[in-house]
Amino acid sequence: MSIAPCWAVGSSSSGTSPRSSPVIIAQSGPALGEALPHVMHTLRACLQPSRDPQMRLKLFSILSTMLPRAADTIDSHGQLPSYLEMVTKDILAPNLQWHAGRTAAAIRTAAVSCLWVLTSGEVLSAKQIQDVQETLMPQVLTTLEEDSQMTRLISCRIINTFLKTLGSMIDLDKLKIYPELLKHLDDVSNDVRMAAASTLVTWLQCVKNVDGKAYCQSSVQCLYRELLVHLDDPESAIQDAILEVLKEGSALFPDLLVRETEAVIHKHCSATYCEQLLQHVQAMPATQ
Known part of the structure; x- marks a missing residue:
């Protein structure tokens, strides 16, 4: 089964729109890993701060439940780590930046939750977590100041993981x-x-x-x-x-x-x- 045609953002031939992306992701199962290049490029497009906040929140919420079982969904072909730079720099980093409003705060909580699942599971190697740390430590330190208790708690845990992974290699x-x-x-x-x-x-x-x-x-x-x-x-x-x-x-x-x-x-x-x-x-x- 291939879901590749569904991921052409804004494509009239596919008959889908960016707003349908959360539904497609939630229902595609292992096929997500088969079509990972299309999935990742669509996620990057749909999760930019300029896009619809409710859609972004829904996508992050789905991802946070999907990543713990990544081997059966988005990483079913073992290719997710190869998109790590895109995930950290193009998807997570922009959504961890502070913006006013409750929905923006909820998006930051959802993004932090995704980062926690990504770094605390078995998807990434220690070296890959170090790479994530290099990019996202400043943003995670900022999320320590969020009003949301859950965001602050998860941020502490992520920093703990970053430090454990660095160990004696920390500068x-x-x-x-x-x-x-x-x-x-x-x-x-x-x-x-x-x-x-x-x-x-x-x-x-x-x-x-x-x-x-x-x-x-x-x-x-x-x-x-x-x-x-x-x-x-x-x-x-x-x-x-x-x-x-x-x-x-x-x-x-x-x-x-x-x-x-x-x-x-x-x-x-x-x-x-x-x-x-x-x-x-x-x-x-x-x-x-």
């Missing part, structure tokens, strides 16, 4: 993103706060694995200080999460962390978490 400039994560330890959503804490754990793992850690000392010191404030949070789940972040970062500059902790322990409502942290640092092997 020092990219380590400067930590203030954007720190801000979301004050998020109104505890889910976002927990996701930000988890991403900071990954950030610290990256710092430990790069050359020139001394270059990051002032940043890590700032992080220690902010985390110690949150270690006195009213929510015990947040305190537990922050303690894990601090334990992860303790091997970097342990003496510095001890000094910072001892400077604030008397200000905390309870010294329990600070004491646990100090005990952890004292128990670390001297070679760390």
Whole structure:
């Protein structure tokens, strides 16, 4: 079965219009992979910011449900990764840009959801996720500021995936993103706060694995200080999460962390978490 003729955007011979594209995508199943060149070029045409917002929202919503089963739909022939540059630069990047209005915000949420499914599944290799990161990290950092709790949560998770994939290959400039994560330890959503804490754990793992850690000392010191404030949070789940972040970062500059902790322990409502942290640092092997 071939669906290629259906993808001629605006073609009178096909009898279809761009508005029919969501229906075609939703109903085509594995045939999407067979006609992937036509599918991708139609998606690129239909998902430009100048096109009908409701159509774009519908297409992204369909894609976000289709990508988890990509092998049975859009990637049935294993060719989707070859269109990665088009997906990131021509489809996702323009739709992650901020535009006013509720529909525009919903489109950004749908686009972020598609990006999350794409990067968290088995469609892309680690190297391909690194390529996506190179293109889309700035836009994802921007979506951390969305009003939508779901968008902020997914954005945190995507950044975590980006950092995990980069690992020791991260460059020092990219380590400067930590203030954007720190801000979301004050998020109104505890889910976002927990996701930000988890991403900071990954950030610290990256710092430990790069050359020139001394270059990051002032940043890590700032992080220690902010985390110690949150270690006195009213929510015990947040305190537990922050303690894990601090334990992860303790091997970097342990003496510095001890000094910072001892400077604030008397200000905390309870010294329990600070004491646990100090005990952890004292128990670390001297070679760390």
